[in-house]
Amino acid sequence: MEFWKDPITTIFDSLLKSFTSGGMTEDLATVLIYLIGILAFISFAMVLDIFLVWVERKVVARFQDRLGPNRIGPFGIFQPFADIVKLLIKEDITPFGADVVLFNLAPIFSLMSVLLLWAIMPFAPKMVGVDLNVGMLYLVAAGSIGTLSVIMAGWSSNNKYALMGAFRTVAQMVSYEIPMVAALLVVTVLAGTMGAVGIVEAQEAVPFIILSPLAFLIFLISAIAELGRSPFDLNEAESEIVAGFHTEYTGMKFGLFYAGELLHSFTFGGFIALLFFGGHRLFGLENLGPLVGALIFMGKALFFYWVIMWVKYTVPRIRVDHMLAFNWKFLTPLAFILLMVTALVGRIFLHSPWLAPALFISNILIAWLTIEYLKSHARKERDQAEASGSAPATATQH
Amino acid sequence: MIPISWYLILAAALFSIGLFGVLARKNAVAILLGVELMLNAVNINLVTFWRYNAPAEVTGQVFAIIVFAVAAAEVAVGLALIISIYRNRNTIVADDLDLMKW
Amino acid sequence: MQNPWIYVGIFVLVGLLIPIAAIAIAAILGPKKPNAIKQSTYECGIETVGDSWVQFKAQYYIFGLVFLVFDVETVFLFPWAVSLNSLPLFAVFEGIIFVLILLAGLVYAWKKGMLEWV
Amino acid sequence: MTFTQVLFLIFAAIILGSAFMVVTTKKMIHAAFWLITTLFGVAALYAMLNAGFLAMVQIVVYVGAIAILFIFAIMLTRKDLRDSDTPLNKNWGVAALIGFLSFGGLLTILNNWTGLLKEAPELSSGMDTISDLGVALLSPNAYLLPFEVASVLLLAALIGSVYVANQAKSE
Numbered sequence: 183m184e185f186w187k188d189p190i191t192t193i194f195d196s197l198l199k200s201f202t203s204g205g206m207t208e209d210l211a212t213v214l215i216y217l218i219g220i221l222a223f224i225s226f227a228m229v230l231d232i233f234l235v236w237v238e239r240k241v242v243a244r245f246q247d248r249l250g251p252n253r254i255g256p257f258g259i260f261q262p263f264a265d266i267v268k269l270l271i272k273e274d275i276t277p278f279g280a281d282v283v284l285f286n287l288a289p290i291f292s293l294m295s296v297l298l299l300w301a302i303m304p305f306a307p308k309m310v311g312v313d314l315n316v317g318m319l320y321l322v323a324a325g326s327i328g329t330l331s332v333i334m335a336g337w338s339s340n341n342k343y344a345l346m347g348a349f350r351t352v353a354q355m356v357s358y359e360i361p362m363v364a365a366l367l368v369v370t371v372l373a374g375t376m377g378a379v380g381i382v383e384a385q386e387a388v389p390f391i392i393l394s395p396l397a398f399l400i401f402l403i404s405a406i407a408e409l410g411r412s413p414f415d416l417n418e419a420e421s422e423i424v425a426g427f428h429t430e431y432t433g434m435k436f437g438l439f440y441a442g443e444l445l446h447s448f449t450f451g452g453f454i455a456l457l458f459f460g461g462h463r464l465f466g467l468e469n470l471g472p473l474v475g476a477l478i479f480m481g482k483a484l485f486f487y488w489v490i491m492w493v494k495y496t497v498p499r500i501r502v503d504h505m506l507a508f509n510w511k512f513l514t515p516l517a518f519i520l521l522m523v524t525a526l527v528g529r530i531f532l533h534s535p536w537l538a539p540a541l542f543i544s545n546i547l548i549a550w551l552t553i554e555y556l557k558s559h560a561r562k563e564r565d566q567a568e569a570s571g572s573a574p575a576t577a578t579q580h
Numbered sequence: 581m582i583p584i585s586w587y588l589i590l591a592a593a594l595f596s597i598g599l600f601g602v603l604a605r606k607n608a609v610a611i612l613l614g615v616e617l618m619l620n621a622v623n624i625n626l627v628t629f630w631r632y633n634a635p636a637e638v639t640g641q642v643f644a645i646i647v648f649a650v651a652a653a654e655v656a657v658g659l660a661l662i663i664s665i666y667r668n669r670n671t672i673v674a675d676d677l678d679l680m681k682w
Numbered sequence: 683m684q685n686p687w688i689y690v691g692i693f694v695l696v697g698l699l700i701p702i703a704a705i706a707i708a709a710i711l712g713p714k715k716p717n718a719i720k721q722s723t724y725e726c727g728i729e730t731v732g733d734s735w736v737q738f739k740a741q742y743y744i745f746g747l748v749f750l751v752f753d754v755e756t757v758f759l760f761p762w763a764v765s766l767n768s769l770p771l772f773a774v775f776e777g778i779i780f781v782l783i784l785l786a787g788l789v790y791a792w793k794k795g796m797l798e799w800v
Numbered sequence: 801m802t803f804t805q806v807l808f809l810i811f812a813a814i815i816l817g818s819a820f821m822v823v824t825t826k827k828m829i830h831a832a833f834w835l836i837t838t839l840f841g842v843a844a845l846y847a848m849l850n851a852g853f854l855a856m857v858q859i860v861v862y863v864g865a866i867a868i869l870f871i872f873a874i875m876l877t878r879k880d881l882r883d884s885d886t887p888l889n890k891n892w893g894v895a896a897l898i899g900f901l902s903f904g905g906l907l908t909i910l911n912n913w914t915g916l917l918k919e920a921p922e923l924s925s926g927m928d929t930i931s932d933l934g935v936a937l938l939s940p941n942a943y944l945l946p947f948e949v950a951s952v953l954l955l956a957a958l959i960g961s962v963y964v965a966n967q968a969k970s971e
């Protein structure tokens with residue numbers, strides 16, 4: 183059964199054969215097959231997105247002790263389709279003074295920046311769009327297109343709140359990009375490659391969550407900030423700036439922002455799975471075939487999507503100065519210290535059986551030292567506050 | 581296949597457009613935008629020569645990366661100066677910044 | 683077809699096409715009855731005063747600045763991280779020096795109080 | 801016309817057209833977005849030249865950081881130049897002349913050069929540019945010094961610009 187071992191290549195080869203037998207050149211046929219494959223792939227992502235809307239609404243309802251959508255179809259599973267119909271037939275309003283071209287481009291770019299990430303997602307060995315050898319930089323680059331779309335939306339709306347929201351979002355997104363890239367650098371050091379497939383292969387023996395749990399934490403926090411989800415949802419702090427950068431968007435354009443946000447969360451869940459949890463691996467189950475591996479991968483991505491949701495609906499929003507101080511004065515130095523230690527320890531214990539324990543212990547050590555430092559820092563701050571006679575300051579992290 | 585001349589002509593045109601922007605724009609920020617165009621033209625040349633002459637070595641790419649670093653430093657300092665001037669003199673029209681003129 | 687970026691290019695095209703198609707379908711199906719009230723800027727129901735040209739804090743710029751410098755730094759570090767295992771131990775220290783020099787810049791901005799949000 | 805040639809011409813048209821808009825458009829914020837279009841075009845050229853790493857660096861550094869910084873600076877300073885003003889100064893004619901002269905001069909130099917019609921050599925398969933790049937950047941007899949000097953340059957830029965911006969803030 184060739185198909186079960188390598189479905190993508192099998193389909194590709196048979197299509198190529200039937201195309202070229204019709205007199206097409208091989209290059210043109212390849213491009214056409216790519217086009218068909220990508221169309222199918224992105225359509226799958228969009229259908230998944232519809233499912234994610236349902237998951238999100240159902241889960242938030244459970245968190246808030248409600249039922250959630252339950253009218254259309256079993257468990258309300260067809261509710262998102264009704265939503266789509268509603269979004270499609272709503273009037274699309276462009277505010278006065280808006281910069282029409284940029285106003286329309288912003289939601290398109292917002293969704294595209296998310297879809298682009300799917301090009302390098304390795305669902306299983308040989309089930310990957312393209313194995314770029316600059317995969318991690320590609321992830322960062324797609325993120326910067328997302329940042330761009332936020333600025334476009336905020337500026338072109340001709341709305342003070344939208345512009346302020348856009349500025350806040352951009353300051354947050356660019357700030358948290360630094361620890362995120364540092365965490366990616368840690369993974370790159372451990373794997374010795376930037377390609378997504380290579381990183382999954384490098385976790386054959388030990389997943390990177392054991393080699394570097396701190397990098398996982400840093401990546402998770404900065405991914406949540408990058409997504410703009412609570413506790414970092416200052417971009418749409420509805421009590422302060424209406425809805426942030428997409429205040430003026432209605433109908434399908436708003437829908438695209440919303441879909442982009444949900445798909446982005448899921449995609450980052452997938453990236454957490456592939457960077458730190460061995461991608462498609464689950465106790466040897468992946469040997470059953472690439473399709474099973476892909477299912478395992480999707481399951482892991484869904485789990486981390488749920489974790490991100492869990493954080494979102496449990497933790498309250500933090501203040502903008504705390505958000506920036508937490509990043510620049512805590513997360514960024516910590517991430518770079520972790521990078522230096524990982525590079526040093528990883529290089530010294532290269533090819534030795536002590537590599538994994540040494541890395542794990544160094545991570546624990548860094549975490550312990552950080553906590554001790556934070557404790558003493560908070561104590562000093564409390565003492566200072568008491569000495570000056572004012573009410574004891576809340577222990578903020580610096 | 582594409583001969584090397586296409587890339588070089590493109591880079592020359594981009595450089596000239598950037599030069600025009602630097603010389604002709606009023607706004608100081610726009611002048612910096614022109615400088616960015618010129619730097620990009622230089623980088624296209626570097627990468628092209630790397631690809632056509634010595635793809636086995638990485639010299640051209642190293643040069644291009646250094647140019648990126650220089651561009652970043654230039655933008656950081658340049659824009660900081662412009663903002664500082666704007667705060668002090670309340671203008672960013674390059675022609676009006678003539679305190680040093682005698 | 684040895685250049686993998688052709689695949690990425692097609693991906694970008696399709697990724698642009700699908701949202702455009704969604705917006706186009708919505709534009710065909712949706713009603714179009716604009717009026718002045720509907721198209722006014724939404725600012726909590728209060729009459730909009732002036733345009734959206736509000737003055738911004740210079741603070742945003744400072745964070746952008748620090749970000750730019752660190753972004754370029756990470757670009758230099760990626761090749762370092764990839765080739766680390768095939769290089770002598772000496773190379774690790776080169777990278778560490780590189781990071782330390784830039785962390786000094788962060789410390790400088792911190793001590794100058796530029797990282798405070800005021 | 802082969803497929804790659806058509807692709808090149810499309811990207812060249814995007815780059816030159818948007819570069820022209822950068823230097824002539826009235827609204828500064830539009831100039832910044834046109835610059836971003838140019839930068840994407842240049843990144844596509846890098847990808848065509850098999851320099852994928854540089855294409856990504858182009859997007860991460862230029863679009864993700866430099867362009868964002870430009871937009872911040874434009875937002876901070878835009879009370880000054882209203883968009884209705886002419887964007888060009890009174891010497892723009894001379895500037896255009898110099899631009900044409902430089903383009904003409906460069907073309908003349910290119911015309912006298914013999915290697916113009918050279919085609920790109922085939923890339924050897926199994927080549928890992930990024931790893932080679934890392935080795936070149938870190939070995940003492942190659943580019944170690946520029947590598948470390950770059951970090952000093954970035955440090956100097958950070959300190960200098962933070963200092964200057966600090967002056968501006970305390971005003």
